[in-house]
Amino acid sequence: MKDVAARAGVGLKTVSRVVNGEPGVTPDTERRVQEAIEFLGFRRNDSARVLRKGRTASVGLVLEDLADPFYGPLSRAVEEVARAHGALLINGSSAEDPDREQELALALCARRVDGLIVIPAGYDHRYLEPEIRAGVATVFVDRPAGRIDADTVLSDNFGGAREGVAHLIAHGHRRIGFVGDHPRIHTAVERLRGYRAALEDAGLDVDERWVALGSTSPDRVRSAVETMLDAPEPVTAVFAGNNRVTVTAVRVLAERDRRTALVGFDDIELADLLGITVIAQDSAALGRTAAERLFRRLDGVNEEPESVTLKTTLIPRGSGELPPAANI
Amino acid sequence: MKDVAARAGVGLKTVSRVVNGEPGVTPDTERRVQEAIEFLGFRRNDSARVLRKGRTASVGLVLEDLADPFYGPLSRAVEEVARAHGALLINGSSAEDPDREQELALALCARRVDGLIVIPAGYDHRYLEPEIRAGVATVFVDRPAGRIDADTVLSDNFGGAREGVAHLIAHGHRRIGFVGDHPRIHTAVERLRGYRAALEDAGLDVDERWVALGSTSPDRVRSAVETMLDAPEPVTAVFAGNNRVTVTAVRVLAERDRRTALVGFDDIELADLLGITVIAQDSAALGRTAAERLFRRLDGVNEEPESVTLKTTLIPRGSGELPPAANI
């Protein structure tokens, strides 16, 4: 910038004005400055600008895994909102590791992102308190914040699961398996709660052998489902706790002769062709809502932290409408 | 940092040393500094650090759409490599718009990212020349750079498509449709080239009514496929030019009584269950390779720009092995 000023024979501030399109420069001077910029291939160094202005026009998003089809649309939605506000988005994947989540979130804070959207991997976010106090707007998505009070955007995991399981019950099922994510994950617990509530609503008992929480790795899900199917009194329907469970469950059920009903939480591509009934959540809406809330905060709105819950949608496609198979 | 120094009763530089784990500080002093840091909730401002050091420890990734399942794993792979090098990743989606690609790439350069990975939307990347000259390492992925010489990592689009079409020919097909992306997109053109080459290898002529390039929107793909199926001499097989085309093609074909063979470029989740034969490319490997190349450059390796091509894999699952249906 100094060089540009020298070459154009003007002061530093004049160049700054031109670069930022500020008023108070004669067209002639502006032209000279533009020429110098062109000639020197100058481009403003935003690092310096940030240092001076205190705002980075960037927001951070800490999620679990960008490669998961659930998070792609979410991230993209956040990006669109950020873009509308002239901000860039820095993503990071925690890989479901609380330490890595913290490391990432703090690294983003050290970069002085203006705001932070976090899909928690951990259960204690007090480490963010100093940052929030220092002015980093923070919104939690998909899972609630741990031990601090903050804006949160969730899906109705409880209600969605309850509706899905009720749907199976309405189609005559009495022995329904639940295969879900690890119990340390909030959504898994909520969905299990919904499962239990639906059974209870119908006056049915839960046999704990029908419930399997744990890793969503194909191996674990496969063995969980197979155990339920091979029991003396096999389940006649399975409720899959998330997209990865559904994918494996569909594979396992497809191998069997006996038709077992299935409802999965989260929609999946091609689920329509496979006739998989799902409880869909709108991950893009989750991201958009969170980002809008974040920027509202950045624009100075100062309300109490608030929790928003987005509705889920039951999409019947066949697998959830199968009647119980005559067993054994 | 000033405040920390004051509170600990030491010089600014000593605090800097402690924060960065540099040697030359007595344990006692270090302890006092640490206490002050703790007390004040100090965290280093990386913006200032960046300004001074000239390196941001961040890389930019400009892709088409983070919500596309093809790019999620690619982005994640880049992130992992970046993480291993202590760098953060800033993603941006160009939405297949050349202007937006440029705007994004230049915004990232203004932030002084150390390196840039670009999945081109445009065909002229000379706008990046000053940046590259100024030291921003740049690697192009998935599609080649336009009008500049730069590192590039591609999939073998030509070879993959040729293999897929040859596979259909080997199963007896003579009238094979090609539905692909817009002809301004490099991969679409390459794959079409592969299609033509396979037909030519077999001594078959191409009827241009079997070729449909254009938008990958469901509507356009649907009508393209339906036209081919409803022609007086309908195609007996369809080669789908990418994941989105495949998804719609599968839907359209599933509505028909006559079984039409299908091979798709790109693997899709649940394609195994639907028995869809595909030419799979490894999007994570694409991202990893590009990122490794980028960091090699950042580590000072100074070779000529190089183009790497990654092999694709034919995965037979049924749809590509159907014989031609007796038509009409």
Added chain:
DNA sequence: TTGAAAGCGCTAACAT
């Protein structure tokens, strides 16, 4: 081992 001073490139505030 420790610290003072200079400066990275920019913008805010205040001249002129």
Added chain:
DNA sequence: ATGTTAGCGCTTTCAA
């Protein structure tokens, strides 16, 4: 309309 000065928070250099 234009320029000058100070300073954002850190690291580098060099001296103590």
